[in-house]
Amino acid sequence: MVKANSVTFEMEDNFQKQTNRNRMYIYSPNGVQLLNIPIKHSKDIRQKTKDVRLETAFDWQKQHFKSLEAAYRTSPFFEYYEDAIAPIFTKKHTFLMDLNFETIEIVKKCLGLTFETNKTTEYFHEVPNFEDYRILANGKKDNAKFDEYTQVFEEKHGYINNLSILDLLFNEGRYALDYLKKQSI
Numbered sequence: 001m002v003k004a005n006s007v008t009f010e011m012e013d014n015f016q017k018q019t020n021r022n023r024m025y026i027y028s029p030n031g032v033q034l035l036n037i038p039i040k041h042s043k044d045i046r047q048k049t050k051d052v053r054l055e056t057a058f059d060w061q062k063q064h065f066k067s068l069e070a071a072y073r074t075s076p077f078f079e080y081y082e083d084a085i086a087p088i089f090t091k092k093h094t095f096l097m098d099l100n101f102e103t104i105e106i107v108k109k110c111l112g113l114t115f116e117t118n119k120t121t122e123y124f125h126e127v128p129n130f131e132d133y134r135i136l137a138n139g140k141k142d143n144a145k146f147d148e149y150t151q152v153f154e155e156k157h158g159y160i161n162n163l164s165i166l167d168l169l170f171n172e173g174r175y176a177l178d179y180l181k182k183q184s185i
Contacts, residue, residue: 002180006116010134011050011097012123015039020139021049022096024164028071031157035064035164039096052096065089068166075152077173084110085166107165111177133185146183 001007015021022037038055041047068089072078085106093099104117126132148159149172168176 001115002111002113002177004115006118008118008120008130009101010123010137011048011119012121013049013134014046015049015052016138018139020137021100022052023139024166025162026068026071026164027151027153027157027160027167028067029153029156031153032160032163033067033071035067037064037096037099050095050097054093054096054099056092061089072152072166072170075170078170080173081110081166081169107169110169111180113177136185144185147179149179 022039024035026033026035038058038060040053040055042051069078088099088103088106091102093102101117107113108115144162146161148161149168151159151167151171165176168179172179
């Protein structure tokens with residue numbers, strides 16, 4: 001996304017469990033920690049990602065923010081970005097995609113990115129006129145290796161690859177964009 005002028009997001013695919021559509025990994029004091037956004041499962045066999053509703057029976061946002069604080073409060077840039085990311089953990093959304101798009105907009109602003117976003121209106125298995133990165137939503141098949149940067153608990157657990165963009169922001173701050181520009185998928 002850092003290298004793109006525009007990004008088109010898939011809206012018409014079927015939601016798949018255990019993917020990066022509703023989860024992220026952070027570097028906690030105990031190593032890798034999964035933050036999973038709870039969703040309401042549909043009775044339909046196939047539910048489109050755009051129709052997935054968030055579970056609101058408990059305050060998962062508060063729990064996630066406390067986990068981020070425990071993981072990154074001592075990082076160099078947590079306090080700098082804390083107010084910017086607050087809406088992710090305070091604003092109530094009905095749909096997962098609304099939360100995801102707000103998160104993308106916040107991260108774009110934090111990084112100073114200006115790419116245009118588009119949404120699909122129909123699902124195509126092949127997309128010959130686009131670079132297709134939809135596979136990245138399936139976290140289990142994402143084996144990308146990235147250059148190392150300093151992480152808060154690195155001395156305890158070593159460098160952990162491919163975590164949430166928040167890990168990079170909190171640890172690298174304004175240098176995060178330069179770091180991302182050097183990476184390839």
